[in-house]
Amino acid sequence: MTQPRPAGQHTVRRHNSALVVGAIADSPGISRAGVAARTGLTKATVSSLVDRAIAANLVVDGEPARREGPGRRGTALSLSPAGPHGLGVEIGVDYIATCLVDLTGSVASRRIRPVDNRSQPANRVLVKVARAIRTAVAELPARVGGVGVAVPGLVDSSSGFLRTAPNLGWRDVDVRAELRDRTDLGDSAIMVGNEANFAALGELWGGGHEDLRDFVHVSGEIGIGAGIVMDGVLFEGVRGFGGEIGHLPVDSKGPRCSCGARGCLEAMAGQDAILRQAGVPDVDTLVLRLEANDRKAISAARSVAKWLGTALSNVVNLLDVPTIVLGGTYARLEPWLHELLLDELNLRVVSAAWSRVQVLRSTLGTEAAVRGAASAAVRAIVADPDPFITASVG
Amino acid sequence: MTQPRPAGQHTVRRHNSALVVGAIADSPGISRAGVAARTGLTKATVSSLVDRAIAANLVVDGEPARREGPGRRGTALSLSPAGPHGLGVEIGVDYIATCLVDLTGSVASRRIRPVDNRSQPANRVLVKVARAIRTAVAELPARVGGVGVAVPGLVDSSSGFLRTAPNLGWRDVDVRAELRDRTDLGDSAIMVGNEANFAALGELWGGGHEDLRDFVHVSGEIGIGAGIVMDGVLFEGVRGFGGEIGHLPVDSKGPRCSCGARGCLEAMAGQDAILRQAGVPDVDTLVLRLEANDRKAISAARSVAKWLGTALSNVVNLLDVPTIVLGGTYARLEPWLHELLLDELNLRVVSAAWSRVQVLRSTLGTEAAVRGAASAAVRAIVADPDPFITASVG
DNA sequence: CAGATAAGTTTAGGCATCGAACTATTAACG
């Protein structure tokens, strides 16, 4: 729990800076006068704050915008693509991915390195992650303003402490501290979070879906994770546990899962289970078979849709979140899952009678998590730009 | 969604007033110097803010406290029992209850009027509710600073709009506006909320449970509702839908429910279902039979525990909330439900293996909702005292 | 080119906090 801090003038400026930068982020090309009207601040205040933001390289003012009718034209303000960037890092089971996003949300660069992280202890892997971060930072002709680290495990997001990552075999790793020690990120924020949660955020901010503010993003790679977004905000749960649906029990007669229980969703509808049931070695082959209408593959998809629907209907019933976004491996299988999953949901969801459940396909696929991590870092800058402004202006 | 407002000096004072009053609420008897140390504000600022709070009748300073060692003794500050009160109102199916709570959390008065609200249209009932409010206000030798209204239905808490209350037969009633029109509450805040949610808050603040910050409070009267508290904060869900567990499907072969679906929890474990199954006319008789070890009654309790456990295990699995508090009618049946419910939960909850689920009995019982509503009003004053201070001082 | 309209800047003033000095109260010690 964060201790409440006393407020002073600096708090006011911090708040208003966020307001101004936020307004510019929301509607690029807006003028100082426009920002003033939007935020309720006076033109004088906006001018002063914008000047500081420009000096800090967060904002640039461009050409005067054309306008109708008389009056001076306002200068178009927008977030600076040369300002601080957000760095996203994903520690996958068999790869390390990085991604740089500028303040406007554009991807500046990205990179994936295949690494088998399963066979190695945590600190060995973190050395490689640190190297990947240093490379990304070195290549960027701008400053890195924050880092998001996506991890396939349970994270206490406030401390950055990774409690357990079964598929990596990690337990109790202080990812944030380790990475800070091994890099020269200065005092940049390092946000460590669950890979499924970051993926949901990636889809929220970069998925191109209009008005999508309440949804469950299901990402199935090795494990099954869900990121739940409600009113545009990630739902974290009690101890960062929100959306841990991989081990919801769906079939009491199902096979034993690695967690010890029986018939967990992961054991019934995880990637391994699908592939085994379809009798194929990998997802590429599975997709080919599905396209060829192979009976076993189709039946595997049907089974996955059924179990996913069972588990997700609980989520929908309990949280009243009306949309499911299929991500990760499920995004590739979406055409074959869509209808069956929808049927299952409509059958089991109480509110389905008066408001239909929706199933969408992720547009970012397996890249959602890195993108989300990078975007989260960028959003943090925009949401509280004052530290950057003060550091650069004084 | 609340529009972000620009900050100014007044915002600073408002924030710091809340800090100061909050510190006094958290540790009554604290001195000005103590508040300064706790909040990080200077003694000068604290003095000034405390003086204003005293002038507004929110805070009183008492006798100098005894201290060890040398030095002047600080004056003991505490919230004023004569300051503004919170008024809780509960619109039940067959009663209207009111309750006044002072700033310290003590109940100043309460009253229950039996009324059959089922047979009457909403505006007729609201006239009676308004009368009950006026009576409570008139009897109080202090000011009412806010009102909480608990309603057995789905409420959009930001607008105070009641969407539907099946057990009252109400639809789309603007409870807040209706009550404001029919009373002279001035500009006091009127918070309209779901009865189960307020009950959970009542238990959180007035239940006397130590360190209980994450729990599900299940209240069964006519319907079944749950209030979910996570990290000491009510979980509201997407459209005030959080904790609407009454219509979770628990038995696909169960009887048809009033909502149209089959085997809803409410149809399986609601009060009506229990009484029918036990073959008794009311809860009092049921308790007598249970005490006499009546076979049918025991079997009804067993069945309730099973269905409740089925539904609640979903909640626990999904939200990782480790504690169930049995309220309302269930509180009276707790001795006979406890063990069976716990068994069912331990069977179905994934995390049960490493962290045990806990089942508690509500200490406020059927009074939890009014108490919660009144306390919510009080908490709102303490959380943002500035409007009261400014109004009274200028 | 005059008039109207809007963007952006300058300047004086208000206000809440802070820091530091100051007063008030109390225990301990000789």
Place this chain on the structure above:
DNA sequence: CGTTAATAGTTCGATGCCTAAACTTATCTG
């Protein structure tokens, strides 16, 4: 009983950020 040290609380000038209002700059219209 008086002195000293420690702590509580107050007073007062300085600081910083915002606001209001006047002012400058830029653009369109007739």
